[in-house]
Amino acid sequence: MSHSRRLFKRIATVLTCILILFALIAGFRNRGAFLVTADQHGQRLLDRGEFDAAAEVFEDPFRRAVALSRTGDFKRAASMFSTIPGPEAAFNHANMLVMLGEYEPAVKRYDRALELRPDWQPAVKNRAIAAGRAARLKTEGGEMTGGKLGADEIVFDQTSSSSNSSDDNEETVKGESLSDSELQAIWLRQVQTTPRDFLKSKFSFQEAMRDQEPADDE
Secondary structure (H helix, E strand, C coil): CHHHHHHHHHHHHHHHHHHHHHHHHHHHHHHHHHHCCHHHHHHHHHHCCCHHHHHHHCCCHHHHHHHHHHHCCHHHHHHHHCCCCCHHHHHHHHHHHHHCCCHHHHHHHHHHHHHHCCCCHHHHHHHHHHHHHHHHHHHHCCCCCCCEEEHHHCEEECCCCCCCCCHHHEEECCCCEEEHHHHHHHHHHHCCCECCECCCCCCCHHHHHHHHCCCCCC
16 A cells, blocks of 8 residues: 555656646747747748738838838838938838839939948949939820830849949849839839848849739639
């Protein structure tokens, strides 16, 4: 009888230890969940392509503006970028203005980005495009919706902001013309997800055209 009691106590002790271990593991998991910030959660949503949800979750205004740009809400994104200091925000603000067809204000914002970061090639190139479209708008008059911009004028930056630019890192699309919607599809990829990081995408006319085509499986 005494032996049975000792055995029972040992079994009870082992089971108690197991239960305590499981409780500790669950506690660490819950603690980890609570330690995830709103911006970390928003970044995960952004990475999964859930842009609307990310825009609602982000607390950081820069990241929220990026998420808004991904939803296609260029007006709200432009408004938010306009309140954020720094060359990256000025650059992204200018990009949003281009997508809204506000070319002259975009040129001024590219100028601001270049004041803060002289000789920044993405801003230099995009400023030239915006200035060209502003000049054409004055010449042709009215809106340029559906208009064409010679693709020889477009040079897409393929480097991160931390890398050195070179002729090998530039790709000029030739032989075709891009519509406003196709140009927007490409420029949207230039919006930075963080203040020091460009989205790494291969900018090409073929990719832009693929993005304009409806998915077969939808």
